Amino acid sequence: MVALLDTISDAITARDMAPPVLPSLAGLDRETLGERLAAVGVPERQMRMRVNQLWSWIYVRGVTTFDDMTDVSKVLRATLKDAYSLARPEIVSEQISVDGTRKWLLRLPKRGHEAAAPEIETVYIPEPGRGTLCISSQVGCTLNCSFCHTGTQRLVRNLEAEEIVAQVLLARDRVGDWPDMDSPDDGLIPNSKRKITNVVLMGMGEPLYNFDNVARAMAVVSDSDGISLSKRRITLSTSGIVPEIERWGETAGTMLAISLHAVRDELRDELVPINKRWPIKELLAACKAYPGLSNARRITFEYVMLKGVNDQPADAKALVRLLAGIPAKINLIPFNPWPGTRYECSEWEQIENFAEIVNRAGYASPVRTPRGRDIFAACGQLKSASEKLSARARAVAETDADTV
Numbered sequence: 341m342v343a344l345l346d347t348i349s350d351a352i353t354a355r356d357m358a359p360p361v362l363p364s365l366a367g368l369d370r371e372t373l374g375e376r377l378a379a380v381g382v383p384e385r386q387m388r389m390r391v392n393q394l395w396s397w398i399y400v401r402g403v404t405t406f407d408d409m410t411d412v413s414k415v416l417r418a419t420l421k422d423a424y425s426l427a428r429p430e431i432v433s434e435q436i437s438v439d440g441t442r443k444w445l446l447r448l449p450k451r452g453h454e455a456a457a458p459e460i461e462t463v464y465i466p467e468p469g470r471g472t473l474c475i476s477s478q479v480g481c482t483l484n485c486s487f488c489h490t491g492t493q494r495l496v497r498n499l500e501a502e503e504i505v506a507q508v509l510l511a512r513d514r515v516g517d518w519p520d521m522d523s524p525d526d527g528l529i530p531n532s533k534r535k536i537t538n539v540v541l542m543g544m545g546e547p548l549y550n551f552d553n554v555a556r557a558m559a560v561v562s563d564s565d566g567i568s569l570s571k572r573r574i575t576l577s578t579s580g581i582v583p584e585i586e587r588w589g590e591t592a593g594t595m596l597a598i599s600l601h602a603v604r605d606e607l608r609d610e611l612v613p614i615n616k617r618w619p620i621k622e623l624l625a626a627c628k629a630y631p632g633l634s635n636a637r638r639i640t641f642e643y644v645m646l647k648g649v650n651d652q653p654a655d656a657k658a659l660v661r662l663l664a665g666i667p668a669k670i671n672l673i674p675f676n677p678w679p680g681t682r683y684e685c686s687e688w689e690q691i692e693n694f695a696e697i698v699n700r701a702g703y704a705s706p707v708r709t710p711r712g713r714d715i716f717a718a719c720g721q722l723k724s725a726s727e728k729l730s731a732r733a734r735a736v737a738e739t740d741a742d743t744v
């Protein structure tokens with residue numbers, strides 16, 4: 341492992357660090373934005389127009405002050421400024437890996453009953469021609485997958501839809517992914533020039549246990565008059581909450597990734613304990629029924645490589661048999677160790693053998709290159725500082741590598 345970088349970016353100014361004082365409009369969906377505008381006296385007959393104006397400033401231009409909203413009347417701008425902000429979550433730290441991966445530890449406003457302000461992590465993984473943002477859906481996770489660091493943290497709470505969207509806004513701020521306000525063009529960045537081209541729900545939490553908020557957030561992120569990220573470039577990863585899988589496909593229609601990790605129920609019960617409730621057979625039946633599934637829209641099966649646990653050639657062969665008939669991609673993830681874990685990552689040769697068997701069976705099986713290991717930003721290393729370590733993460737680069 342490369343030496344731990346602890347680069348707090350120079351660019352984080354005191355302003356970025358200051359907690360928001362007024363409630364933020366950044367991250368809201370149209371309906372809630374309308375309610376906030378109504379609350380400060382915007383008349384119903386103007387509502388659609390006003391919501392559209394703000395929507396474009398917030399999600400196309402990425403403005404962070406009402407002063408920049410030049411087509412909104414000065415009077416309304418002043419009213420909005422008195423009541424609201426466009427603040428993003430507070431950045432506790434920003435770490436930049438030697439490979440360019442960036443990880444933000446974000447602090448959310450404390451609510452009445454909370455002992456401390458909850459913290460989450462968001463990770464950006466740049467690659468040639470694309471950039472993947474890995475976002476969190478919960479603070480911590482209620483499930484206890486035995487190889488996952490996040491699973492050792494007790495759930496603090498579900499994220500609100502706007503807190504999920506805000507991770508995307510903040511990442512776009514930090515990597516410089518908004519149009520240049522001074523440029524004479526139409527203010528849009530062509531998709532080919534975007535820095536964040538893909539979003540994966542692979543940060544902290546089980547997204548299907550925060551279904552409604554995650555669905556609302558993804559509707560905002562994919563809205564074609566706003567951030568406009570295609571649903572084919574959004575991937576939800578689940579440990580296998582079977583009853584919600586089909587509903588997610590119908591409601592949100594994003595790409596799907598399944599944390600499979602084992603081919604036998606006995607082992608999967610141990611690695612992904614939710615398997616006791618919904619075993620492999622039921623999980624795969626739900627996958628087969630996933631709306632929109634086709635060879636062009638395949639499901640990604642994630643498989644973490646654990647030394648001596650699930651990495652034998654017989655496991656690879658069984659995996660291929662198990663997935664027969666499902667349009668699938670297999671993502672082999674080298675295990676990312678964390679302090680106190682009882683697992684080790686498989687030897688490289690073992691991973692290559694495994695990949696070879698899977699490839700020969702006709703599956704693209706990219707081995708996910710661990711990214712950002714030096715800043716604990718790789719899969720399963722994510723765990724916010726609200727509990728013990730400020731380490732947390734994702735190596736998600738290959739998940740949806742061949743989606744358009």
Ligand code: SAH
Nearest residue numbers: 488542545546577578579599642676719720
């Ligand atoms: N809760 C969801 C999404 C977040 S986890 C899920 O489980 O799918 C995202 C991916 O990282 C999952 O496939 C998860 O199994 C994997 N992962 C967790 N801990 C890991 C670790 N230590 N090393 C490698 N991958 C890990």
Ligand code: SF4
Nearest residue numbers: 481483485488491579
């Ligand atoms: Fe939760 Fe996913 Fe980690 Fe399992 S792997 S504990 S579901 S975050």
